[in-house]
Amino acid sequence: MAKMRVDNPEIHYKGNVFSRLFAYVKPHRGKLVLCMFLVLVLTALNLYQPLLIGHAIDDCIEGYYYPYVYDNAGDISFGGDTLRKLDDAKNLEGESFAVILNYNDAYYFFENLDKGSASELLKLRDVPESMTADGDTLSVSGKYSGTLLTEDELSVLRKTDREGLIRTAVIYSIVLLVVAICSILNRFTLESMGQSIIYTIRNELFSHIHSLPLRYFDTNPVGRIVTRVTNDVESLNNMYTQVIVRLFENSVLIIGYAVVMISIDLKLALISFAFLPVVFVITMWLRTASRKIYRVVRTKISALNTFLSENLSGMKIIQVFNREKEKGQEFEGRTTDLYKTQMKELMIVWIFRPIIFLIANVALAVIIYNAGGNVLAGTLTLGTMYVFINYIRSFFEPIQELADQFATLQNALASAEKIFTVLDEENPIKESETPVSLDKVRGKIEFRHVWFAYENEDYVLRDVSFIINPGERVAFVGATGAGKSSILNLIGRYYEIQRGQILIDDVDIRALSTAEIRRAIGQVQQDVFIFTGDIKSNIRLLDDEISDAEIESSSVAVNADRFINQLPKRYDEPVTERGATLSAGQRQLLSFARTLAYDPSILVMDEATANIDTETEELIQDALKTLMEGRTTIMVAHRLSTIQHADCIHVMHKGKIRESGTHQELLEKNGIYKKLYEIQKQ
Numbered sequence: 001m002a003k004m005r006v007d008n009p010e011i012h013y014k015g016n017v018f019s020r021l022f023a024y025v026k027p028h029r030g031k032l033v034l035c036m037f038l039v040l041v042l043t044a045l046n047l048y049q050p051l052l053i054g055h056a057i058d059d060c061i062e063g064y065y066y067p068y069v070y071d072n073a074g075d076i077s078f079g080g081d082t083l084r085k086l087d088d089a090k091n092l093e094g095e096s097f098a099v100i101l102n103y104n105d106a107y108y109f110f111e112n113l114d115k116g117s118a119s120e121l122l123k124l125r126d127v128p129e130s131m132t133a134d135g136d137t138l139s140v141s142g143k144y145s146g147t148l149l150t151e152d153e154l155s156v157l158r159k160t161d162r163e164g165l166i167r168t169a170v171i172y173s174i175v176l177l178v179v180a181i182c183s184i185l186n187r188f189t190l191e192s193m194g195q196s197i198i199y200t201i202r203n204e205l206f207s208h209i210h211s212l213p214l215r216y217f218d219t220n221p222v223g224r225i226v227t228r229v230t231n232d233v234e235s236l237n238n239m240y241t242q243v244i245v246r247l248f249e250n251s252v253l254i255i256g257y258a259v260v261m262i263s264i265d266l267k268l269a270l271i272s273f274a275f276l277p278v279v280f281v282i283t284m285w286l287r288t289a290s291r292k293i294y295r296v297v298r299t300k301i302s303a304l305n306t307f308l309s310e311n312l313s314g315m316k317i318i319q320v321f322n323r324e325k326e327k328g329q330e331f332e333g334r335t336t337d338l339y340k341t342q343m344k345e346l347m348i349v350w351i352f353r354p355i356i357f358l359i360a361n362v363a364l365a366v367i368i369y370n371a372g373g374n375v376l377a378g379t380l381t382l383g384t385m386y387v388f389i390n391y392i393r394s395f396f397e398p399i400q401e402l403a404d405q406f407a408t409l410q411n412a413l414a415s416a417e418k419i420f421t422v423l424d425e426e427n428p429i430k431e432s433e434t435p436v437s438l439d440k441v442r443g444k445i446e447f448r449h450v451w452f453a454y455e456n457e458d459y460v461l462r463d464v465s466f467i468i469n470p471g472e473r474v475a476f477v478g479a480t481g482a483g484k485s486s487i488l489n490l491i492g493r494y495y496e497i498q499r500g501q502i503l504i505d506d507v508d509i510r511a512l513s514t515a516e517i518r519r520a521i522g523q524v525q526q527d528v529f530i531f532t533g534d535i536k537s538n539i540r541l542l543d544d545e546i547s548d549a550e551i552e553s554s555s556v557a558v559n560a561d562r563f564i565n566q567l568p569k570r571y572d573e574p575v576t577e578r579g580a581t582l583s584a585g586q587r588q589l590l591s592f593a594r595t596l597a598y599d600p601s602i603l604v605m606d607e608a609t610a611n612i613d614t615e616t617e618e619l620i621q622d623a624l625k626t627l628m629e630g631r632t633t634i635m636v637a638h639r640l641s642t643i644q645h646a647d648c649i650h651v652m653h654k655g656k657i658r659e660s661g662t663h664q665e666l667l668e669k670n671g672i673y674k675k676l677y678e679i680q681k682q
Contacts (some may be wrong), residue, residue: 017416021239024197031193032244038186039249043502047256050390052172058378059087060164064107065125067118068157069094078156079111085160092118094552100157101125101146107154108138108146117144130230132486174546186245190522194241202233205419213429218454228422231301232415239412241406250405251400257395264388265374268367272392279399282355283406293345294414300338302418307334318500357619360396367392374671429496433594441520441601442505443470443632445491452486457498460486462655464500468648471582473628475635475643477676478652484636488604491634493519504602522600528587530579535564536571546597554597559622560589603633640677649673 025032051279059066067086068076071094083098097118098111102125110121123142124130130586132139136148149157206229217225261269311318311327320325371385391502445468452461461483468474476484489495493509502509509517528536539554540546551571555561563586565574579587595603637643644663651659651673659671666673 017413017420020315021236021412022421023417024200025193025240025244028193028196031189035186035189035193036243036248038182039190039245039252042179042182043249043252043256045175045182046253046394047260049172049175050387050394052168052175054383054387054392056165056168056383057386060161060168062382064100064102064158064161065122067092067102067122068098070096070098070112074157076157078153081111082570083157098123099146099156100149101131101140103128103131103133103138106133106138107149109149109153109157110140110144110390111147113144120144129402133229138553140497151493190245192242193435195235197240198233198237201236201419202229205229205233205423206215208425212425212427213496214489215428216425221306221310223304223309225422226300226307226309227302228418231305232298232418235415236412237421238408242410243409246405247409250401254395261388261391264391265371268388271366271370272363272395277361279356279359289348293341293348293399294410295417297338297345297411298414298418299339300341304334304338307331356399359441360393360399363396364389364392429493429514430510431513432511435516436507436511438505438507438512438516438520438629441516443520443601444468444503444505445602445632445634446501446506447487447490447502448501448503450490450497450502452490452495454482459498460655461490461497464655464657465652465659466657468632468634470632471630472647473633473635473645475637475646475649476652477637477640477643479671482652483655484652485606488523488606488634488636491602491604492518492523519598521602521604522595522598523604524588524591524595524607528579528584528591529586530575530577530582530590532575532577534569534571534575535567535573535590538575539571539588539597541594543598550597551593555593557596558589558592560586560593563589597632598621598643601631603628603631605634606636607638623668640673640680651676 057671068083069086070073070081070083070084070093074082076083085094092115094291095114097113097115098109099113099118099121101108101110112120121140121144130141138146138148140146155162176301209225209229258269258273261272307330311331318324328360367389371388375385447464447466450461450464453459460481464483464487466474476487478484486495491498491504493502493514504512504517504520531541536548536551539551548571548573552561555564555571564570564573575581579590582590635643635646640663643649647662648660649663649666650657651671653672659666659669659673661669667677
């Protein structure tokens with residue numbers, strides 16, 4: 001067949017990748033909404049955890065700062081009195097109060113204070129120069145006197161603080177448990193959604209590739225196509241299971257942290273936000289740079305897979321001509337090129353994360369300096385400072401994660417562009433919207449002034465016309481490139497003609513469905529492809545309507561049973577890819593059994609006996625006499641001895657039919673056929 005592979009350069013996708021990717025999420029809207037809800041819950045809990053710890057620091061650990069009120073309904077019994085601890089040091093409610101002050105790591109108790117005295121003492125607690133200790137007594141400003149508390153007495157007074165710590169620890173544990181449950185549920189939901197989407201995309205892509213004409217596979221290497229279905233599809237998985245929800249989660253976290261920080265201390269929050277413009281500029285640079293580099297990486301991975309596919313398939317030729325070293329050097333060059341490109345890709349991420357980490361720590365240092373000063377000045381509590389610092393560190397964490405997420409996202413977008421380019425590949429062979437259905441294909445084939453070219457106007461067939469009646473055996477012969485095999489491909493409508501008309505049973509094949517056409521044609525080619533599996537599956541080809549009995553009868557008809565019955569497991573005997581464990585003759589016999597099992601009305605043989613030894617050819621020729629009875633048979637052969645029995649032989653030369661007739665008639669014409677015959681006799 002006069003055609004050659006043209007390795008097309010890959011074209012970048014021009015459509016809206018995001019909208020198309022999200023279209024696959026629509027059937028899983030419920031799962032996505034659940035994930036978003038869980039993210040909101042997790043965000044709220046993450047914001048709540050530092051507040052709990054801050055509360056424990058201020059209200060429990062540093063809780064001795066809060067005053068006590070004498071109250072008969074209180075829950076603390078001390079010195080014959082009943083006390084109740086207040087939770088606000090500024091708004092004192094009651095008539096008589098007590099206060100604990102810390103001086104030189106010792107605690108002193110001031111009792112029976114009025115509201116004014118209690119308020120003044122609370123203000124003086126941060127003024128150590130106003131305090132003087134004398135034995136078990138602490139004097140404050142010479143006006144107030146407190147007694148030293150023993151450990152037991154302090155324990156009694158701080159009963160509510162211990163209870164508060166226990167309560168906070170229990171609540172914190174519950175929060176952690178809820179976080180764990182929500183995280184597990186969120187991860188499971190995301191993974192199941194992602195796998196379902198990837199399953200859909202992979203099947204859609206594989207199905208679409210099957211629908212494409214042979215022209216697509218002539219111009220696109222196998223390695224590139226395999227990369228689309230495997231590597232590129234898998235790279236989308238991380239986007240659906242991580243990036244989508246994580247971007248939403250990080251956005252909510254950043255907003256949540258910002259709101260809480262502003263509510264705690266506007267000045268400190270504004271200092272923190274001053275670093276965001278720098279982060280934004282760096283992030284935008286990363287987005288632009290990584291998108292470009294990922295496109296290059298995906299293209300070079302495709303090229304490497306193509307190289308591997310071709311060289312593994314042609315390993316025998318490489319070894320026969322002793323080119324292992326040269327091929328190894330070529331592979332090393334390609335992998336080195338890919339390595340350098342991927343290092344550029346990693347460099348972007350390596351630069352981004354440390355820069356963001358540095359900015360985050362500079363911001364943290366500035367906040368610690370300012371917040372520490374406020375604590376020393378008494379305008380900010382230690383617990384509040386802890387909460388704010390925790391939020392600052394957490395505030396920059398989701399920003400740091402953008403490096404990984406942008407890398408994953410850009411990788412997925414680059415892969416999506418490649419995938420959608422394949423999915424948008426249009427099949428030039430258009431199916432009729434209202435195809436004609438033939439009740440029974442009789443096998444009449446007619447070519448009317450057919451012109452055909454694989455590329456542009458480089459015509460392989462030029463104004464070819466002929467008629468094959470039902471049941472006739474017709475052969476096409478001629479030199480390589482004359483157009484013989486092209487005729488066979490056009491009958492099955494694997495390519496579209498440029499001019500003319502092809503009819504089956506007087507119906508234009510463009511009015512028939514390609515499925516019906518190909519169902520009626522059984523084709524045996526020179527290069528037999530055997531799939532990994534067993535003998536039986538290679539004959540049936542996943543068609544469950546073909547019974548085991550039909551498989552065996554087809555094998556008997558073509559004499560394939562002779563070698564099959566000698567195999568250890570007969571029809572269940574495993575075979576490897578391309579049938580490496582079978583001889584060329586056995587593979588050809590297997591392909592005959594496969595074709596006949598489908599009981600076609602039209603039998604097409606493209607150099608079907610070219611690679612068969614003499615003994616096997618005799619077996620096939622013997623079977624063909626019976627098998628071709630009642631079927632339209634079209635043969636292409638270089639060995640004229642195999643087609644002498646044909647009802648008509650068409651001699652092809654430079655895309656045209658130059659001679660037609662039986663074997664004897666063509667010899668009598670003393671033309672091209674006779675010259676070919678005499679050459680082969682020598």
